[in-house]
Amino acid sequence: MTAAATHSADIRPAFPGMKVTQARVIKSEWTKFRSLRSTKIILLVSIILTIGVSALICAVTASHWTRLEPGDRASFNAVASSLNGILISQLAVGVLGVLLISGEYATGMIRASLTAAPKRLPVLWGKIAVFAGVVGTASIVSTFVSFFLGQALLTGHNLRVGISSPGALRMVIAAGVYLLLVGIIGMALGCLLRNTAAGISSLVALFFVIPPILGLLPKSWSDKIGPYLPANAGEAFWGHPEGSHLSPWVGLAVLCAWTAVAVALAAVRLTRYDA
Amino acid sequence: MIEVHNLTKRYGDKVAVKDLTFTVRPGIVTGFLGPNGAGKSTTMRMIAGLDAPTEGTVSVNGGRYRDASAPMAQLGILLEARAVHTSRSAYNHLLALAQTNGIPSRRVAEVIDLVGLSEVAKKRVGGFSLGMGQRLGVASALLGDPQTVILDEPVNGLDPEGILWVRNLLKGLAAEGRTVFVSSHLMSEMALTAQRLIVVGRGQLIADTTVAEFVAQASGNVVVVRSPQSSELRELLVSPDVTVSAIAPGQIEVHGLSAEQIGDVAWENRLRIHELSTQQASLEEAFMELTRNAVEYHAHGVTPSHSADDRPVTSGDPR
Numbered sequence: 261m262t263a264a265a266t267h268s269a270d271i272r273p274a275f276p277g278m279k280v281t282q283a284r285v286i287k288s289e290w291t292k293f294r295s296l297r298s299t300k301i302i303l304l305v306s307i308i309l310t311i312g313v314s315a316l317i318c319a320v321t322a323s324h325w326t327r328l329e330p331g332d333r334a335s336f337n338a339v340a341s342s343l344n345g346i347l348i349s350q351l352a353v354g355v356l357g358v359l360l361i362s363g364e365y366a367t368g369m370i371r372a373s374l375t376a377a378p379k380r381l382p383v384l385w386g387k388i389a390v391f392a393g394v395v396g397t398a399s400i401v402s403t404f405v406s407f408f409l410g411q412a413l414l415t416g417h418n419l420r421v422g423i424s425s426p427g428a429l430r431m432v433i434a435a436g437v438y439l440l441l442v443g444i445i446g447m448a449l450g451c452l453l454r455n456t457a458a459g460i461s462s463l464v465a466l467f468f469v470i471p472p473i474l475g476l477l478p479k480s481w482s483d484k485i486g487p488y489l490p491a492n493a494g495e496a497f498w499g500h501p502e503g504s505h506l507s508p509w510v511g512l513a514v515l516c517a518w519t520a521v522a523v524a525l526a527a528v529r530l531t532r533y534d535a
Numbered sequence: 536m537i538e539v540h541n542l543t544k545r546y547g548d549k550v551a552v553k554d555l556t557f558t559v560r561p562g563i564v565t566g567f568l569g570p571n572g573a574g575k576s577t578t579m580r581m582i583a584g585l586d587a588p589t590e591g592t593v594s595v596n597g598g599r600y601r602d603a604s605a606p607m608a609q610l611g612i613l614l615e616a617r618a619v620h621t622s623r624s625a626y627n628h629l630l631a632l633a634q635t636n637g638i639p640s641r642r643v644a645e646v647i648d649l650v651g652l653s654e655v656a657k658k659r660v661g662g663f664s665l666g667m668g669q670r671l672g673v674a675s676a677l678l679g680d681p682q683t684v685i686l687d688e689p690v691n692g693l694d695p696e697g698i699l700w701v702r703n704l705l706k707g708l709a710a711e712g713r714t715v716f717v718s719s720h721l722m723s724e725m726a727l728t729a730q731r732l733i734v735v736g737r738g739q740l741i742a743d744t745t746v747a748e749f750v751a752q753a754s755g756n757v758v759v760v761r762s763p764q765s766s767e768l769r770e771l772l773v774s775p776d777v778t779v780s781a782i783a784p785g786q787i788e789v790h791g792l793s794a795e796q797i798g799d800v801a802w803e804n805r806l807r808i809h810e811l812s813t814q815q816a817s818l819e820e821a822f823m824e825l826t827r828n829a830v831e832y833h834a835h836g837v838t839p840s841h842s843a844d845d846r847p848v849t850s851g852d853p854r
Contacts, residue, residue: 280635291627295624296623371618372628535585
């Protein structure tokens with residue numbers, strides 16, 4: 261006998277086929293996502309930052325190329341330059357992730373969500389699925405736009421590279437995937453901390469504060485730990501960082517591990533604790 | 536049907552609900568009464584699976600709510616604190632909830648109409664008044680046409696028309712054979728709506744009874760006697776089990792004796808009686824009396840005026 265069958269048999273739902281399924285929770289989460297103006301605004305901001313900041317970097321580099329130090333010219337990577345906007349837009353994507361869950365705690369909506377789907381985990385998976393679909397698509401599209409726009413701006417000094425040049429396609433897709441994973445880590449932080457301010461602060465700490473602080477430690481320490489921080493592992497995946505010990509694929513694996521641990525903790529927090 | 540068995544909830548050292556056992560039956564409105572902080576909301580949250588009991592069990596329609604395949608057909612709940620994202624429209628809020636259980640979108644329009652929010656359905660919930668928010672909460676509770684309905688303080692913030700509407704709605708739902716469980720700290724409201732009462736104080740069960748019994752039980756025998764010889768009568772009536780207090784010149788209130796007993800005493804002692812009437816305590820008074828020791832947050836310096844031992848046995852002062 262299934263657990264559901266223990267409910268008295270005389271209760272027949274008023275609407276045929278009434279039942280909670282993962283697909284239906286995803287549909288519901290999509291309704292929630294599209295019906296909030298704030299989420300759409302933050303998503304738009306992240307797209308603008310990705311494309312705009314990348315274009316700005318490329319334009320400035322191109323116009324100052326003749327005046328750059330030889331070292332800077334040597335380390336210049338046309339693909340990475342056209343993607344550098346994600347160093348800023350990752351904050352917007354991460355904040356969006358935090359808000360999607362912490363916003364429900366702040367308003368009390370989470371109680372409605374969890375009474376409608378009391379097994380709880382489908383709600384988390386539903387949110388991640390919608391986020392992956394919407395933000396993942398938006399991020400990858402914007403990194404492609406960013407790449408082509410950036411290359412167009414770099415044409416002048418013959419700096420431009422094509423999408424078929426070594427590593428280019430991988431880096432462009434990786435940049436979009438990186439943004440998505442930062443956003444999912446943000447969601448997990450929102451779910452773990454249940455508070456917008458705390459979620460955003462810890463996101464900023466993890467991606468923007470801890471990496472430079474680590475640089476203040478003895479080199480033997482920072483070299484050992486540094487590459488495994490999510491931001492640095494991510495950059496090994498999408499970028500062309502100097503002195504990274506990680507290959508792109510190891511970088512991806514490390515970033516995925518961070519994401520998986522964060523999501524697992526979020527799942528435990530959601531199911532084992534009072535809402 | 537809601538069955539609560541030996542339910543206990545502790546937050547650290549603080550016991551919010553202590554060994555609570557009761558059953559809420561279908562077909563009638565059951566009131567859940569208690570002062571603020573008595574554990575009503577906590578109990579309701581445990582029934583809905585939002586909080587896990589420290590000890591004990593809760594079942595809704597014979598099963599654990601969490602295990603229901605179509606939860607919204609089993610239980611509809613209006614929680615005391617608002618559970619709505621303020622930036623979303625009422626329609627989208629209800630649509631998102633309906634979609635999780637596969638409830639058709641025409642039902643969303645139906646409940647919006649039922650609670651009278653059609654005109655503001657597309658507006659942001661953040662701009663709603665308290666009363667409109669309550670109506671939206673009721674709409675979300677009814678969305679799945681549930682067998683059991685739990686409403687935490689549903690009349691909070693409603694105008695008289697809204698209160699009447701909730702009252703009739705609850706009675707209608709019960710008449711359809713549903714289980715209706717409504718919390719309130721407004722005793723008068725419960726007297727008009729509920730047939731059964733579950734009364735809690737400091738997380739413990741104080742009474743599980745009908746409204747009529749509850750009043751009878753708590754009021755004891757309060758008899759008002761008007762007599763030109765009230766002071767002589769008082770001397771005759773007072774005993775360890777009987778308290779008599781003067782409420783006006785020539786008028787006394789007797790606790791612990793029936794009107795018949797008092798009449799007999801007066802007859803035997805040739806005392807004249809001008810009025811002899813049994814007072815039915817209001818639900819309000821019954822509640823105050825029963826929960827007097829269970830009120831967690833007393834206002835300092837304020838003594839509940841209805842408490843029986845306030846009344847001095849021999850006080851000549853008119854009150």
